[in-house]
Amino acid sequence: MSGVDPHAVLGVQPGASPDEIAAAYRRLAKEWHPDVAGAAAAVARMAEINAAYAALRDRGGAAVNGASAAAGGGATAGARRPRAGAWLAEDVRRALGRELLGALEPGEPVELVTPAATWASPQSVLVLTDRRLLWLLDDAPTNRVRSLRFRDVARAERRLTWPRRRRAELRVHTTGGRRHAFADLRPAVADAIARGVRRPA
DSSP states (O other), rough: TTOOOOOHTOOTTOOHHHHHHHHHHHHHHHHHHHHHHHHHHHHHHHHHHHHHEEEHHHHHHHHHHHHHHHHHHHGGGGGGGTTTTTTTTTHHHHHHHHHHHSSTTTTTEEEEEEEESSOOOSSSSEEESSSSEEEETTTTTOOOOEEEEEGGGEEEEEEESSTTTTTEEEEEEEESSSEEEEEEEOHHHHHHHHHHHSSOO
């Protein structure tokens, strides 16, 4: 997050524990979820919150990398790897975060990024690309990023949920007989994802 203090974005003090950082993230995510706050401002704010959380979660590695670069002077400047997801717009990269960016295939376009809830994690990020669904289980300690290719989708269906049928759940059934459910989606977003996964692989 160039030029922005991630501690200030999340409202935590430098040196805050991982639990404090995660709690601040969850509180802000609930407040700025686009379905709650509405409009483009909420989407932009949520992207900033996601980027701040990713920056603080990765701060140990960043500090080591920064120290190594300082010690090596200009020797490592020309050997830098390209940024993950360099082909994507910056706001999309921020919304995805480090782990989802790292799971993308080279050049894989991202069509949609949205908060979602699953049985395994109420704070998930769901991604639609041109070839698969990916999702990040934010509460999982390991194996946090999952994916499902369109060729493995048997069917996808959307149903409206309480309260007042303003939210939707997307159920994706695989050819192997498994079912994945993504809840707390806007109905239009659920419809767009359902259409996306039905396209030919």
